[in-house]
Amino acid sequence: MSEIVVQTNRSVENDEQSQQIASTSRSSSLVSEIQTKHPLQNTWELWYYKNISLNFEQNLFKITSVDTVEDFWGLFNNIEFANKLSQNCGYYFFKKGIRPMWEDNANRNGGRWFFNLKKTNLTDEYWLEVLLCLIGEGFGDYNDSICGAFVLIKKNQNRIGIWTKDANHRDANMHIGNVFKQRTSYFGMINFEPHDNTKEVSYQV
Known part of the structure; x- marks a missing residue:
C-alpha cells in the first residue's frame, strides 16, 4: 500500500513539474516574441523644423533615429501630428547621415518632389503613407x-515632399514621383524641382 502511495506522489510531482516546465516554456516564448524587433533596411532620423532664424541649419533639431519597425511606431505614436504643428514648423525624415539641407553632399545634386494641400487631416494621412513607403x-x-x-506647415496650406539624390536621373525621379503620387492618392499635379535652380530640369506626374 505504501508503495502505491509513493508512486502516486511521484506521479503528482512529475505532473506538476511538467506543467511548470510547459508554463515556463510558454512564458519564455512570449517574452521572446515581445523582445523580437523587425529591423529596417536603413536607419532613419527624424528632424523637427522651426523657422526661428535666417540660418536654415539653426532651424533644424534632430529628435531621434529609428532602425526597427517597432521603434518607428513608438516614435510616430508619441509625437505631435504634423497637421497640429505651429505655422512655419515641420518634420524632416531622412536616412541616417544625410542632413536635410541642400548643402549636404548627398543632396547637392538632387531635387524634390512636392505638392501643396489645404490644412486638413489629409496632411497626416499623406505624411504617414510617405513614411511607410520610405521605411518599407x-x-x-x-x-x-x-x-x-x-512635411511643412504653412499659413494657408501644407506641403509634403520627397528629396532625391540626382536631379538628372530621369528614370529614377519619374519612378519615385509616380510611386509618391500613387501611395498618397493625391489627385493633382506633382512637380519636381532641382535644389540647384540653375539646372534645367523639370518633371511632372
Missing part, C-alpha cells in the same frame, strides 16, 4: 535614390 523601401530599384521626406 517602396521605391523598388530606386530606393537608393531616396534621401528623405518632409
